[in-house]
Amino acid sequence: MRVLALAGRRLAASLPSLLIILVGMFLLLQLAPGDTVDALIAQMGGGGDAAVVAELRAFYGLDISVAAQLGNYLWRLVRLDLGFSAIYGKPVSTVIMERLPATLLLMSASLSFAFFFGLLFGVIAARRVNRWPDTVISTLGLVFYATPSFWFGLMAIVLFSVHLQWLPAGGMESIGAGLTGFARLADIASHFVLPTLTLGLIFLAIYLRIMRASMLEVLTLDFVRTARAKGLDETRIITRHVLRNAMLPMVTLIGLQAGTMLGGSVVVESVFSLPGLGRLAYEAVVQRDLNTLLGIVFISALLVILVNFLVDLVYAQLDPRIAKGDG
């Protein structure tokens, strides 16, 4: 219970930030040249007489003062109404909900991949510190960190899709194949292999570096010496005693980088033409669909806050001091 209360307090503390984001974004978008109606008119081939334009402005609530529009906007958000996308001809929330599953799948797959292998390589590197496995892993980590993800994705397409023809080059599933059940799942999974690797690579690099450093730190602590003195074998010391403590910085990092990962998915989804939130953001920018862009910003901020909430819960599980203490 105490853990929930603590995490809940952190959640409440993120509300002012959310408000700052929403108001800031709304005011920022007022500076954009042209509004939704202009975009709509342009899409219909330009022209449009003044009466129709004025009517459209009234329909979209754009004929009142900025302050009143802001008030309306926030009030609509409270009721979870994200407005209407003129480009897609649907409510923004519908458009976003259609795109959300691909992004969530991509993010959770990448995160699991990066976390698991980051942990594994970090532990191996720390146990063989300054010997060749450590040198190889650390060097790879540095190279992965410096690799632009979209470039890695393109090169992976060239190698695995064009030359070896092992994996599909893009899309979410084979269209028109009529697959069902397990075959369809396998098909979707094969489409997500390359995007997952591409998005996860930089986080793998970060996690393994943090894990290695954190392992080295924890291994010098007194309780490890005690465990060794008790005669426990090394594997048991690592898995039972060191790992749990050394994982804490990595868990913190997940929360800090949830936003970076969402940002990275914009590029990765564009490379692999996945119909996700990131690609929607890109399309909204190109098509000047500001309502949709605002909606994506709102949902992304909510997602980041949610991830941080979950991280707080996991953190308390891993480190009982937090749950028991008064902090």
Place this chain on the structure above:
Amino acid sequence: MRFFRNYSRSPAAVVGLLLLLVVIGMAATADWFFPQDPLNLAGRPLQWPGANPRFWFGTDNSGRDIAAQIFHGARISLLIGLVATSIAVTVGIVIGAIAGFYGGWVDDVLMRVTEAFQTLPNFLLLLVFVSIFGSELLTVVVAIGAVSWPAPARLTRAEFLSLRSREFVEACRTLGMRDRQIIFREILPNALPPVIVYASVVMAVAILLESALAFLRLSDPNVASWGNLIGLGRDVLRTQWYVSAIPGVAILLTVLAVSLVGQGLNDALNPRLKGR
């Protein structure tokens, strides 16, 4: 001198420095090797590297010299990295210093704003900036700086929090120094080293951000940027993959060089933490 010896003890740091010097050398000699505008038509399009001795790295889909774009692109990447990093670090230092020095409600307000920036995915914010203010080079650089300041700000704030109640600060107050003098002349020099080291991370990320933006064709199309070239090469990826591959290697090596130098500086400044 001792700093230099510490620095050169790590082979990785030396490799990083050499790589960085090569990139700087490319940027400096771009006009000498390739005096023409790198975006001008140079020859038949899509010649593979080595097929024509005039073009070391071949030509792209519109017949422009890839080597010339790589050399001139080094300028753009370094320029973006340096300017965006200066903006981000300067803004970060000022905000972090004020928040850490005054504490109280000033700190609360500034930290809420910082959190807001950190909650929002910075690439998404960058997209919003570019879609509103356009994608000229200057706008892109300022936008990258504007999304990268929160981390330096937090770092500076943490340093200020631990320094502000030290004796030398009390002494300055007793002497009747103004806040601005205490913050920038007395505390800041002590708080600076970790922020300077962190600047290398900001610079690496700034270069990657610009290349991603250029790849999506949302950056300035009128400069020879490595990201632009990768985006262009995407159209012929299946057969002429070298058009995308070569500028990607250039980005990778530059970012690698910047992070290795940053790590080397960190190890040289804090020898105790070496190997972490």
